[in-house]
Amino acid sequence: MDRIAILIPCFNESKTIKKVVEDCLKSVSSIPNSKVYVYDNNSTDNTAELAKKAGAIVRYEHKQGKGNVIRRMFREVNAECYIMIDGDDTYPAEEIPKMANYILKDKYDMVIGDRLSSSYFTENKRAFHGIGNKLVRWSINFFFKNDIKDIMTGYRAFSLEFVKTYPVLSRGFEIETEMSIFAIVNNMAIKNYVIDYRDRPMGSVSKLNTFSDGFRVLRLIFTLYRNHKPFNFYGILSLILMIISIAVFIPRVWIPYRMTGVVANMPTLIICGFCAIAAIISFYSGLTLDAIQRQERREFEFRLQEVRKFF
Template sequence: MDKIAVLIPCFNESQTIEKVVSDWKRELPEAVIYVYDNNSSDNTADLATKAGAVVRHEYSQGKGNVIRRMFREIDAQCYIMVDGDDTYPAEYGKQMANLVLKKRTDMVVGDRLSSTYFDENKRPFHNFGNCIVRGSINRLFKTDIRDIMTGYRAFSYLFVKSFPVLSKGFEIETEMTIHAVDKNMRIENVIIEYRDRPEGSESKLNTYSDGFKVLKTIGKLYKNYHPLGFFGRISTILILASALLFLPIAIKFLQTGFVPNFPTLIVSGFIAVTAIISYFAGLILETLTEKERQEFEFRLQVIENLEKSIKNIDFK
């Protein structure tokens, strides 16, 4: 088991990867630097090897697929995840690692949005999107994480081995955040400096399509983690719609004693029944979700015992 593993997912980062690896070797000489190349068409892998990184490959395209491979293959007491585009300074790595190793923090979030991100980032829609995502998650999940989509994080062994990676692309950071919040894991924010990509280096993010995927992921995870809240909101909307259709008919009936629009009354009734079904579906799923949380706590104990066993193995 490594003490600290620095995980760098890469796709066509030949302009910056040597500097990123060198910076991390200087700041954390005790760490093992892993670069996972994701079908790069340039010489990213060769340059990373030259700089002294352990280079491996993931052939399924997408950042989520790379993170899944990293988390499966690497055992470490502390994991630091960082992008290969040289936007995140390595100087904060030791502070983040100490929070995991000494304070047993499960996830440390490198907070760009509280420092230089909005000045350095030249893509205004990315800035706007980050604010929407942060506000949505903090409101829906009742938390206070300052940067949801940052690619600069540190993790404990417990988090990495208990995190089910479902996303294939850039929405992976959102999934990590919500998993940590829902499972009541210890989270800390570290304010970091952010610098924009150097000239000639291009972002792989598509503002609109990837932004839509992130918002879709938030909705899906909210449904999975808080089904009563999700289906309860749907039920409320349906009840209001049913009431709006039923109210004029009820008023007319009280005035004349006749039902003027039977089709509207029938539709209103069906909508009300659907609202009731939606609410009870959420109630049942909420019970199952609570049961899953209890089982997750038992799985954490198994992972903790496995970590202790690995630490005690003599590989000589």
């Protein structure tokens, strides 16, 4: 088992990968049994060859998408501490020992390289990326009641327990959002660590599509909120349906009936009845799913205890 495993997912990063690998190796040169793994994701340039020459262990993932690459990494690599860093040379590799120290000595489960509290908004040249990062950060911290400073950063450190219990479901760039929510809902120890961010060098192109990938991230937040906070989600839906039912029933059905003794709007009464029934079903669905979710969290705690024994 490695002491520190540095994981670099790559797709067409030939302009920067050599420097990134060399910087990573230099940063852990004093830490025994530390390795750099580059996982090539169908690059059409010579990313893999350059990474291998620079000293990295090169492996391949043929399913396209960052989430697919990270799934492969987490399955194949065993280490006490994992560092995930992008191959575009936007993150400072010299911070790796400090981030790893939080995992190995302070027993955090995930250390987040926080760009947004430092130089991101001055270095980043893509305006909508900054807006999207703020929106995603606000959404997760509001719905999941946490204080993560940078949700979509690709610079993170993980414990063995996190990596071997985290089920990677996302296929693309929404993977960082999924990681953050997984850590929050399972009450894992999270550390925000401020880093300096530098924009991509000339000729290096971002693979993130601001709008399509941003939409997928927001859809994922909605889905995970429904899955992990079912009582809140279905309780709110139940309340909305009941308010609509009552708001329509009283002026359109109840008041005319009290005045005339006749139900003048039978279709409206039927619709209000269906809304009320749907509200009740939604409420009890939330209760049932919440009980299932609580049971899953209990089982997760047992899985955490088994991971360290297995490895």
